[in-house]
Amino acid sequence: MALDTSKCGKKTVHLQAKDTGKHYVRLMTCNKLECPSCQPVISARIKKKIRYYAQHERLFFFNTITSKDGFKDLDNVFTKIRKYLTYDATVEGYMKKKKVDYDKALVWYEKKKKKLIESDVDIELQIMARMDALIKVAKLNSVYYMVLPEFKKIEFRKQYADSIKKQFDESYRLKKNDNDLCEKLREKIEKRFSENEHEEFKFIRVLEYHKSGQPHYHFLSNKYISHTLLKKVTVEGVSEVYDNTYIVEDAISKNKELNYENVDTSIVANYVSKITDYVTKDTIETYLEVQKESDITKKLISSSNSIKIFDDKDEKDLKYKKLAVFDYQLNSTNYEIPSNVGEVYETVEDFIKEHSKMLRDEHAIRLHHLVRDLDLSDEIKYSYMINERLLQISSMDFLVERPSDYRTEGLTFDQVRLMKSFIDNRITLLLGRAGTGKTYTLVNLLNRLKPDPNKTIVCTYTGKASSRIRELFREYDLQDYKSLTIHKTCSSNFNSKFFRNEYNIIDCAYLIIDEVSMIPREILSKLLQAVPSHVKIIFAGDDAQLPPVNDTSIIPELEALDFVNTVRLTQVFRSEDAVLGQAYNVLGRKSIDYNLFGEDMKELVLKLISDGYQILTNTRKLAKDINMIVQESKNDIIKCFDDYKYNLKDRVMIIANSSARNVSNGDTGKIVDFDERGVSVRLDLEDREVFYKYEDTEEIVPAYAFTVHKSQGSEYENVAVFVDSQPKLNTNNLLYTGITRAKKNIKVYVPNEMVLTTMINRVPEPVSNVTLNNVFDVVHGVIDIKKSSSMARR
Known part of the structure; x- marks a missing residue:
């Protein structure tokens, strides 16, 4: 039984992996489009499938039809289009209907296609002439037609109908007599018809409802749906507003370097992905209301039989066996249940109860509210949050157990300095260029100081960096420590939305962040909001490495902060390398x-x-x-x-x-x-x-x-x-x-x-003038600016 939307994320399921036998607990989700939490995840998954099928089935036509007479009329129009392209206008359909052989059917098809091409050329000329007439009449009356809202355009067309008709007739006559123009249009339309013309008709279709209740179908197809066909099937009470764009042709018109041969998948993907953008909150709400009041059984997103947007999972896809469901909300999206769980908890339910407790951090919450009230731009906000959060953490008077005995033999002077800094300071920055053993030094610190593994978080921005640390953990028999990506640490299941935050912090005493130069400020600020204010932090990185994409490396700014103690590794261990x-x-x-x-x-x-x-x-x-x-x-x-x-x-x-x-x-x-x-x-x-x-x-x-x-x-x-x-x-x-x-x-x-x-000889240019070191002055400037309506930046 499907989970109700109101219960999404409020229950926990106990699973067992079929391949490894390991046990997990996970938050249950409803997996419904109408759910605000699930909708972005589902849309992303659907977009991925649409991009794939658009490539492999060559769904290169983007079509829109609409109806003023409701959904049944709209669906009837689509049924006519589908029947026409599947049977009425095909060689196979004519062979069955007339009981003729393939050659005779092909002759009939070519004649029919030629007529359709000429008809479409004429309609294209009319479309061009009509637009010319509208622009010309608008210009004569000092009206910018193209920027008018739709209802204003309708009013304009009614008010100046006679003038528009006169300009249209003249423009159409001139274009009709332009042989070069007609030949170019003919070539384009012939190209559209040739795309998959003898293939089975395939499509992916999205139903959109406006708040007014007027429905639209937006659909990708592998065949050209001609102007002539659309005119024919849309006269029965259906609006003439339609679209039948050939994606390849449209891409070429916008980029003169492209041709029909080099429009690749990535270019097409930019077009086809937008079809799911029509599945908005308004559409879903209106669809559900209409569905209650009528007998609509169509899905919001559907496809032809050979395309599986919502395919049923087979046995190979079912990686987990469901064991039980509990009425608890985990404080993370999922947990692996340790093999020795019975030594600590009597039952799995007790484990879930313990991991359903959500801890708050009042300092982080106050910062969250402050930043919200300041209404800062992203450029300023994330630097401000990082600085303020680190200042909070550095100022905490909270005693952490200090190791009384640890070994320093075999360590360099700088490595010993790091260990002492970790013991004596809230925040340490470890810097090391290539060959100085930066990651090894971090692992060695854990091996010698042995902070509680259950209270120690080691995280990186990339999975590959995290994997390298796990390799070293195995080498030094430190498997009790976990190395995770920041997104896994903060239970992110889509984009940068973290389940762990100031209202549900991670229970840790030590935080080690490796490869910090790679981390975008937004992600780092969210991580710092998700850890307690009493945490001890080590940032580690190489200040000569690449900064994040569209961001600036934060390392020089951290190094300049008074409350961050910096240790730089200077000894290169592979000097002959x-x-x-x-x-x-x-x-x-x-x-x-x-x-x-x-x-x-x-x-x-x-x-x-x-x-x-x-x-x-x-x-x-x-x-x-x-x-x-x-x-x-x-x-x-x-x-x-x-x-x-x-x-x-x-x-x-x-x-x-x-x-x-x-x-x-x-x-x-x-x-x-x-x-x-x-x-x-x-x-x-x-x-x-x-x-x-x-x-x-x-x-x-x-x-x-x-x-x-x-x-x-x-x-x-x-x-x-x-x-x-x-x-x-x-x-x-x-x-x-x-x-x-x-x-x-x-x-x-x-x-x-x-x-x-x-x-x-070229160094990266700063992406922003706002840094951790001047952000307070900038924020105070912004506050003053709001009062004086002027802007100044330090």
Whole structure:
């Protein structure tokens, strides 16, 4: 029985994994579109499926029909369109109807198509002439027609109907006699008809209701629905407002560099995804009201039979066995039940009760209210929240148990300083360049000081960085400590919405955040709001690495705060390492060894791949171009997303978090199996496989090449960095980060020496003038500005 929307997130289910036998408890969700909590998650899942099917079924036409006479009339119109394209206007339909052979039916079809093309050309001319007439009459009357609201446009057309008709007749006559224009239109419409013209009619359809109650169908189709057909079926009480855009043609009109051959999946995806945008709160509410008052059985989103937007799960998809349901709301989205649960709790229900307690932090709550009342822009808000929250934490007079005995032998002076700083200070910043053993130092600190694992949070921004720390935990027998991504730590199940927050904080005494330079301010501010004010914090990072995308590295600003104690690791443990030599030359603005690439790109890439090199790039486009070179010979697996084809043993990268699969953005692996449903990927850092249905393969990409940004937190034996000319993107930090991903061998490829020289000498430009160090002054300025209606920024 489905969970009622009002109960969504209020109950807990006890599950057992079928493959491992492990036990879990999770918050139950209703999984209904009308639920405010579930709707974003469901919409994202549906969009992903639509993008997949739009590619593989070539659903390249975006159509809209509407009705003034209600839903039944609208559905009747769609039924006529479907029947026409499925039977009435097909070769097979004519053969059945007239009992003729294929050749005769094809002759009939071609004649019919020719008439339809000429009819559509005439309608296109009328549409153009009508718009010309409206604009011309509006201009004569000093009216900006295109910016008028719809009801004003209707009033304008009625008021100036005679003038519009006169201008229309003249414009239509001129266009009708323009042979070049008519021929161009004819070619375009012929191209539309040729798209899947002898294929089965396929569609994905969304029902939209306006608040007025007027319904619309927005649907993607694999066949062109002609103006002539739409005019024919929409005369019976249906509004003439319709759309039948050919997505490929529309994309080409907006980008002159495109043609019919190079409009790829990613371009089409930008168009087709918008179809779910019509499933709004208003639509859902109106639909539910109408459904109660009538016998509507149609779904808000539906599709032709061969397309499964809401497919039933088969046995392979059911990874968990449901054991029990409890009337408790967990304080996290899910927990793994420890194997020794019986030693601490009498029953699973007792475990759930204990983990249903939600702790508040009054200091964080006051900050939340203050920021809300200040109504700050995002640019200011997150820096303000981080600064204020750290100030709160640094000021707390709360005694934490101090270790009385710990070993320091074998440690460097800086490593000992870190341990003392962690003991004596609320907030510590650990800085270390490549080769200084920063992550090792953090793990060694836990190994020697042994803070309570149940009260210690170790987190990173990326799954790959988290996996590296888990490797070190296993190496030093520290499996009691958990290394998680920030999103997992804060129980995020969609985008950046954290279940853990100031009203439901994480019960911890110690917080270690590695690779802090990578973390966007919004995410860091939310993490700090989700931990108690008495927590001790270690930030760790490399201030020479890349900043977050569209953000500035927070490390220099943390280092400048009076209440943050900084420890910098200075000893390089791999001083003879050639890779590090190149990296430190980049930081010193010195030249490095490089190679040129150009027309020999294909041969070069294939040689590097065969030699075991991981290719990193400065842009996603270059990474995709390189992956497509490798893809040319692939033909075993051809049903994946984004034009990618694979063979068994091909390497892939996971580019989206998945709690169901327990994988993180940035994890890598190898395709080890495939069938008619999807592909199985064996993860590099874990001895297990994860399965992706073909419609989910948007979440994996070839891993022969990816961007330097995606590589952060990872290391590879051999790395080749390819950099094309992108002056604003190419910085010293990007090159340093790319080089330091290599353990043994590094090669740098550029189109010319000037690109490399410019890159070595260029540092990232600040994204904002607002920093942790001036944000209080900025906020006070904003408050004053609200009173005086002027703006000044320090």
